[in-house]
Amino acid sequence: MNARIRILLIEDNKNTCSYISALLDKNGYAVTTALTGREGLSLAASLCPNLILLDLGLPDMDGFQVLEQLRGWSHVPILIVSACNEEQEKVAALDSGADDYITKPFYPNELTARIRAALRHSRGSAHSQVYKALDLEIDFDKRIIHLAGRRVHLTQIEYQLLSLLAENAGRVLTYNTILRRIWGPYAEENNQILRVNMANIRRKIEQNPAQPQYVFTEVGVGYRMRENENG
Amino acid sequence: MRKKQLDSLHHMEHSARRGLCTALCAAAAAGGILASRYVSRRAERARAERMSQETALEKIHESLMRAVSHDLRTPLSGIMGNSLLYLENHETLNQEERLQLVSHIHEDSGWLINIVENLLAMTRIRDMDSTRTREEIVEEVLGEALQKMKMRHPGFEVHAAIPDQIIMLPMDALLIEQVLINLLENALRHSGSKEPVDVIVEDGESHVTFTVRDYGCGISEETLSHLSRNAPDACTLSGVHRKNCIGLVICKAIISAHHGSFTGRNHSHGAEFIFTLPKGAFEPK
Numbered sequence: 409m410n411a412r413i414r415i416l417l418i419e420d421n422k423n424t425c426s427y428i429s430a431l432l433d434k435n436g437y438a439v440t441t442a443l444t445g446r447e448g449l450s451l452a453a454s455l456c457p458n459l460i461l462l463d464l465g466l467p468d469m470d471g472f473q474v475l476e477q478l479r480g481w482s483h484v485p486i487l488i489v490s491a492c493n494e495e496q497e498k499v500a501a502l503d504s505g506a507d508d509y510i511t512k513p514f515y516p517n518e519l520t521a522r523i524r525a526a527l528r529h530s531r532g533s534a535h536s537q538v539y540k541a542l543d544l545e546i547d548f549d550k551r552i553i554h555l556a557g558r559r560v561h562l563t564q565i566e567y568q569l570l571s572l573l574a575e576n577a578g579r580v581l582t583y584n585t586i587l588r589r590i591w592g593p594y595a596e597e598n599n600q601i602l603r604v605n606m607a608n609i610r611r612k613i614e615q616n617p618a619q620p621q622y623v624f625t626e627v628g629v630g631y632r633m634r635e636n637e638n639g
Numbered sequence: 640m641r642k643k644q645l646d647s648l649h650h651m652e653h654s655a656r657r658g659l660c661t662a663l664c665a666a667a668a669a670g671g672i673l674a675s676r677y678v679s680r681r682a683e684r685a686r687a688e689r690m691s692q693e694t695a696l697e698k699i700h701e702s703l704m705r706a707v708s709h710d711l712r713t714p715l716s717g718i719m720g721n722s723l724l725y726l727e728n729h730e731t732l733n734q735e736e737r738l739q740l741v742s743h744i745h746e747d748s749g750w751l752i753n754i755v756e757n758l759l760a761m762t763r764i765r766d767m768d769s770t771r772t773r774e775e776i777v778e779e780v781l782g783e784a785l786q787k788m789k790m791r792h793p794g795f796e797v798h799a800a801i802p803d804q805i806i807m808l809p810m811d812a813l814l815i816e817q818v819l820i821n822l823l824e825n826a827l828r829h830s831g832s833k834e835p836v837d838v839i840v841e842d843g844e845s846h847v848t849f850t851v852r853d854y855g856c857g858i859s860e861e862t863l864s865h866l867s868r869n870a871p872d873a874c875t876l877s878g879v880h881r882k883n884c885i886g887l888v889i890c891k892a893i894i895s896a897h898h899g900s901f902t903g904r905n906h907s908h909g910a911e912f913i914f915t916l917p918k919g920a921f922e923p924k
Contacts (some may be wrong), residue, residue, distance in 0.1 A: 471795055493759070493813075513752055572713060603776055607805045610778070618778045618799035618840070625779040627812040 412438040413527065416457035418448030418474065420467050424512075425526070428461065428489075431516050437523075445469035449477055457484060459527055464490040464501065470507030472504065479505040485526040489514075500558065502582045503559050509580065509629075525578025525635060539574040541634045544613060544622050546574050555613055565590065569602075572631040573623060582630040606631060699892045700761060707758050713745035714754070721747070738748055749791070754825065757889050764896045767811055775815075777806040777840055777847060784819035785838075786793035792898045795827055796835035802842045808916050814917070822851040822912050830855025830909060837894040846899065852911040858903055866891060868904050872892055890914070 415437045419425050427479050429439045440455060442448035452460060464471030478486060485507045498509045507526045510519060539546040543556040548571060553560040562570060570597040573581060583599040610617040624632045668715045721740045729737065777802050779817065785797055826836045832855030839850040862884050894901040894914045
């Protein structure tokens with residue numbers, strides 16, 4: 409009985425496939441590869457993988473189309489692996505239902521961290537009672553934050569923002585996603601208020617706001633919180 | 640040869656500008672009747688200045704494209720050679736030799752990534768317009784650049800000092816990140832020192848100043864005089880200086896496209912690079 413977590417890799421470059429397969433195999437995952445979008449879609453249906461790695465530049469169809477079709481029937485976590493570093497493409501992929509995005513070339517531990525975060529979130533175990541990383545602790549039940557044992561006081565909005573990021577620790581959340589979740593569906597498109605709130609949070613929890621340890625910025629895309637050690 | 644052509648071009652630009660200035664002074668002296676002409680001359684001068692800035696940027700582009708494309712060959716041949724050596728001799732090589740070959744391949748690929756990112760930055764300068772320049776929070780852009788450096792060079796230490804207040808500036812964030820990364824890479828590779836590098840952000844009335852300061856062996860005069868030119872030509876530099884200089888010339892081109900200033904100098908214990916970015920609405924060049 410094979411209990412390993414199954415990952416489907418949809419990527420047309422054979423060398424990249426072999427590198428990612430070897431890396432994931434070493435980390436205990438069972439990997440199946442598909443070299444085209446069509447093959448990927450059919451394997452996604454027959455294999456029911458626990459996670460899909462999707463390259464956006466495929467030979468037979470647009471990666472966005474693959475993403476859209478997968479999202480038509482599946483909630484499986486999809487991690488985009490792309491050679492494109494433009495913010496617009498990242499935002500478009502994330503807002504079309506991708507769970508995360510990683511740009512080539514990436515470091516092996518970057519990829520495995522993103523996979524861990526996406527899997528943890530999809531299992532629903534992300535809602536542990538407490539977020540803990542380094543010196544920061546967030547108690548979601550009591551709505552209390554401690555930094556190195558000392559209580560941190562945040563405004564209502566700041567708390568909502570930080571706990572949303574902490575519940576999704578390790579994953580990037582786009583400005584749009586955060587705006588909708590905190591300010592509701594009719595939130596303004598302008599993300600300035602969000603970014604100013606984040607700057608204020610940094611001043612309360614980070615030792616140096618220019619070298620953050622807890623909340624990382626992906627400029628033009630959104631924010632990503634450090635992985636939860638309690639996950 | 641190319642340098643000569645460039646110099647004479649510069650000279651022509653200068654004398655053209657000087658000629659315009661003289662004409663302007665005469666017009667001003669002639670008094671009110673000529674006021675309308677003065678205005679149009681002034682517009683003309685502004686246009687001429689913008690043109691000369693544009694040609695300078697254009698020239699930087701050209702020389703960089705040549706230099707960068709040329710420099711792609713060096714790490715590529717290293718990767719090709721080392722990997723081939725491994726493939727053909729892996730049975731006779733000892734563990735240490737094998738490790739060395741692979742670590743050279745790794746090193747060269749890191750260099751290659753750097754060059755490619757700078758190449759992409761250059762095409763981005765060309766496309767720079769109001770859709771790509773947004774108000775950015777300075778610490779977020781700096782923070783992301785530092786995060787990337789930390790990922791690439793885990794042992795490399797940087798001390799960042801920023802003002803308490805939140806500073807927002809119009810910029811193309813990816814390009815400014817590239818500037819910071821180039822300056823930090825430059826300190827890491829060429830300062831010859833393991834002392835932490837300082838990054839200091841200061842808020843001024845009309846602009847924000849960024850300083851990247853290392854505590855190493857300083858920058859060569861050749862590089863400095865090159866950078867101080869209006870349109871530095873990376874191709875005319877020799878060996879080590881050139882490798883060192885391309886990243887810096889790209890920094891200068893990016894900052895100049897943002898209407899800021901870029902200077903490098905030696906301080907008593909090493910080198911520092913200072914660039915400014917203007918506040919207020921952004922007008923692409």
